[in-house]
Amino acid sequence: MFNLTNVLRPYAWGSPTAISTLLGRTPSGGPEAELWLGAHPDSPSLATAPDGSTKSLDALIADDPDGMLGADARTEFGDRLPFLAKILAASQPLSLQVHPTLAQAKDAFAREEAAGIPRAAADRNYKDDNHKPELILALTNFDALCGFRPATQSRAVFKHLSDLFEQVEEAFPQLLRDVISDLSAAEGSEADESAAIRAAFQRLITGGNEVTDAVSAVVTALNASRAAQPTHTAYLRELSTVISLNGIYPGDPGVLLSLLLNRVSLKPGEAIYLPAGNIHAYLQGLGVEVMASSDNVLRGGLTPKHVDVPELMKTVEFRALPVPRITAGSTELGQEIWQPPFREFQLQRAILEPDRPPIPLAQNGPLLVLAVTGSVILDSPRGDLVLAHGDSAFVPARESPVNAHPVSGASGAAVVYAVTVPAPAPN
Numbered sequence: 001m002f003n004l005t006n007v008l009r010p011y012a013w014g015s016p017t018a019i020s021t022l023l024g025r026t027p028s029g030g031p032e033a034e035l036w037l038g039a040h041p042d043s044p045s046l047a048t049a050p051d052g053s054t055k056s057l058d059a060l061i062a063d064d065p066d067g068m069l070g071a072d073a074r075t076e077f078g079d080r081l082p083f084l085a086k087i088l089a090a091s092q093p094l095s096l097q098v099h100p101t102l103a104q105a106k107d108a109f110a111r112e113e114a115a116g117i118p119r120a121a122a123d124r125n126y127k128d129d130n131h132k133p134e135l136i137l138a139l140t141n142f143d144a145l146c147g148f149r150p151a152t153q154s155r156a157v158f159k160h161l162s163d164l165f166e167q168v169e170e171a172f173p174q175l176l177r178d179v180i181s182d183l184s185a186a187e188g189s190e191a192d193e194s195a196a197i198r199a200a201f202q203r204l205i206t207g208g209n210e211v212t213d214a215v216s217a218v219v220t221a222l223n224a225s226r227a228a229q230p231t232h233t234a235y236l237r238e239l240s241t242v243i244s245l246n247g248i249y250p251g252d253p254g255v256l257l258s259l260l261l262n263r264v265s266l267k268p269g270e271a272i273y274l275p276a277g278n279i280h281a282y283l284q285g286l287g288v289e290v291m292a293s294s295d296n297v298l299r300g301g302l303t304p305k306h307v308d309v310p311e312l313m314k315t316v317e318f319r320a321l322p323v324p325r326i327t328a329g330s331t332e333l334g335q336e337i338w339q340p341p342f343r344e345f346q347l348q349r350a351i352l353e354p355d356r357p358p359i360p361l362a363q364n365g366p367l368l369v370l371a372v373t374g375s376v377i378l379d380s381p382r383g384d385l386v387l388a389h390g391d392s393a394f395v396p397a398r399e400s401p402v403n404a405h406p407v408s409g410a411s412g413a414a415v416v417y418a419v420t421v422p423a424p425a426p427n
């Protein structure tokens, strides 16, 4: 087993304290947005062997793929760690974004490589050739925008805005009248609804200055209406989101696009999963995020970064969907497992009570482990590894099975999160 030293990504939206508080570390002093646990070539973890030697996790796997990943994972995913785990701490919204399918990522990555676009270029869309299905488990209250809601609901919010404009005697922008008529075409089949959502989305993302002006008019009207009627609470959460997004990205198309999306509030322990094509934005909160090992993101707003509208329109799935919540199943041995409908990963949480039998961690091939509360002993047939609060480890396939238990004399429960590939389907 290998101790890991993980890379911290200091994106501007990151909380300066949430990750260090969770892991018992000294804050860096700047924003701490994401801690990456994995072998993605852009920020691989550094693995320390029991003899003290170190190697980056991607190199360690490349040197002994069979021992590290196991034959099944190699056959299915090739010689790379199939998943990437992150602790994500947002004090401001992340960009509105969508991730490609596997086929699309393979094609588009090859195309950008062939065109010679440098990987770090601002207009480069595809960082690798993989898809990026993801899951986020909230550790604090966690807010997000996630997938399209039914067009009738979005239409009702825009109609409500038009009423507010009337009350404060402002002219309702023509662009937003057109959005209402786009969404009105949703009556009928699912295909009609998808076409209506696509039309409204396209109008808002390609509207240029007209959109900037509409965002500004909406925020002015909302503020005037709130001043006149402070107790007015219809669509409070959606409209408060519009105002707070505009405070950070004034005039950005994402401010109004947010009204087309499900507005989700997760409590600690609740999770959602996001397949390819699901447009989403995390707004604030601390969570454990797991994904296929990829950094392929197409942005649609709420960002100063490159937005490639044609590529985005090809990637977004324009379909109203319920919020893709996922609950954990519990094993007989006491851990909870979140298993989204993806091949690359599952997430488990084991709560290790003192004086209780050890919990055998679910492991299919490679395993990442992170101790977030208390100290933990990982006990494998090839030796033990102690993880202090905040420490993490990579357990090679060949060192399975691992039992986890708190250090002796621990006063309270220890908590570990662990990521592995899903169990093979029963025959």
Ligand SMILES: [Zn+2]
Residues within 6 Å of the ligand: 097, 098, 099, 134, 280
């Ligand atoms: Zn995402």
